[in-house]
Amino acid sequence: MKPAENNIEKQIKNLRTQASAELDEKLHHKFRQALGKEKATTAFHQPIQRTAILHSRIIKLAAAAVVIVAVCWLAARQKEVPQQPGTNKAAAATIFETPAELVSIISLNMAFRDGGMEAVEEQFDKAAKKVKAGLNENISIDELICELDGC
Amino acid sequence: MLEDTLLRHKFNRGNKRVLPRIYEKYKHQLVTLATALLHDKSKAEDAVHDVLVSLLEPHRQLKINQTLKGYLATAVANKARTRNKTEADHHTASAEYIGCLGDNCPGPDCQAIFGEQKRHLVKALAQLPYEQREAVLLKVFSGLKFKAIAKSQDVSINTVQGKYRYGLEKLRSILDGELE
Numbered sequence: 001m002k003p004a005e006n007n008i009e010k011q012i013k014n015l016r017t018q019a020s021a022e023l024d025e026k027l028h029h030k031f032r033q034a035l036g037k038e039k040a041t042t043a044f045h046q047p048i049q050r051t052a053i054l055h056s057r058i059i060k061l062a063a064a065a066v067v068i069v070a071v072c073w074l075a076a077r078q079k080e081v082p083q084q085p086g087t088n089k090a091a092a093a094t095i096f097e098t099p100a101e102l103v104s105i106i107s108l109n110m111a112f113r114d115g116g117m118e119a120v121e122e123q124f125d126k127a128a129k130k131v132k133a134g135l136n137e138n139i140s141i142d143e144l145i146c147e148l149d150g151c
Numbered sequence: 152m153l154e155d156t157l158l159r160h161k162f163n164r165g166n167k168r169v170l171p172r173i174y175e176k177y178k179h180q181l182v183t184l185a186t187a188l189l190h191d192k193s194k195a196e197d198a199v200h201d202v203l204v205s206l207l208e209p210h211r212q213l214k215i216n217q218t219l220k221g222y223l224a225t226a227v228a229n230k231a232r233t234r235n236k237t238e239a240d241h242h243t244a245s246a247e248y249i250g251c252l253g254d255n256c257p258g259p260d261c262q263a264i265f266g267e268q269k270r271h272l273v274k275a276l277a278q279l280p281y282e283q284r285e286a287v288l289l290k291v292f293s294g295l296k297f298k299a300i301a302k303s304q305d306v307s308i309n310t311v312q313g314k315y316r317y318g319l320e321k322l323r324s325i326l327d328g329e330l331e
Contacts (some may be wrong), residue, residue: 012291019178023196034207
């Protein structure tokens with residue numbers, strides 16, 4: 001390059017003028033207006049975020065990985081569900097509506113283990129006598145069962 | 152340079168909050184470029200204003216692929232070219248601009264750019280054809296590559312190189328003539 005041209009280039013590079021305060025004010029006002037509006041209306045953010053996700057390769061990969069992991073986890077969970085003991089709890093909840101029922105079933109179960117059907121019947125008789133004592137003296141056990149079962 | 156990359160990255164992701172910083176960083180360079188191209192500071196500031204406002208449009212999803220400085224310089228040059236084409240009175244404006252180079256320069260801004268050492272250069276620049284002036288300023292002042300200038304003007308690289316070379320030669324001959 002010729003020295004004269006080099007000198008001209010240097011002078012051109014050194015050209016400088018200041019932006020006026022009026023331009024500063026006008027543009028900063030526009031910035032405030034536009035950016036304030038952008039903050040207020042979230043509708044503008046949604047497409048921006050969506051496009052940001054679509055345009056970013058890393059975010060795309062991360063999103064795909066998350067979806068795959070979630071699908072695998074759900075599939076694994078689906079297989080485990082029948083083996084879980086939680087289902088028995090649900091069944092028990094449907095059988096025993098009140099704690100009293102649960103207690104009586106447990107006591108009958110214990111009686112059956114101790115003495116078989118005879119022990120269960122004996123316990124049932126005792127319970128029936130207790131109930132009968134609190135009610136009418138003349139009512140028989142068969143009538144009481146009939147009344148309870150709704151015959 | 153690192154800040155430019157970060158600003159460009161944020162802008163490309165749709166973050167318009169970086170625009171005030173971009174403006175603050177490049178305002179003087181952009182106004183200088185536009186003033187040198189249009190020979191009228193108020194028109195130059197209007198061009199810079201229009202470029203920055205166009206970047207603010209919320210529904211416009213721009214993506215800057217080149218350097219931030221290069222992008223802004225190209226945008227301002229395009230705006231200045233459009234104004235130069237549409238305004239029929241640019242020759243009058245040019246005369247006013249050269250008049251502004253005299254000792255009765257109207258303001259400190261004018262004196263800053265058109266100081267004694269640069270008066271001859273600016274006057275010579277004003278005498279160049281618009282295309283040559285644009286090629287010289289974008290190449291030397293804004294540091295754009297010939298390829299980028301060619302792309303912005305939609306011409307071949309050889310054409311831009313020719314304009315640049317002729318522009319510099321003409322500048323040199325004008326300056327030599329003035330100095331003699």
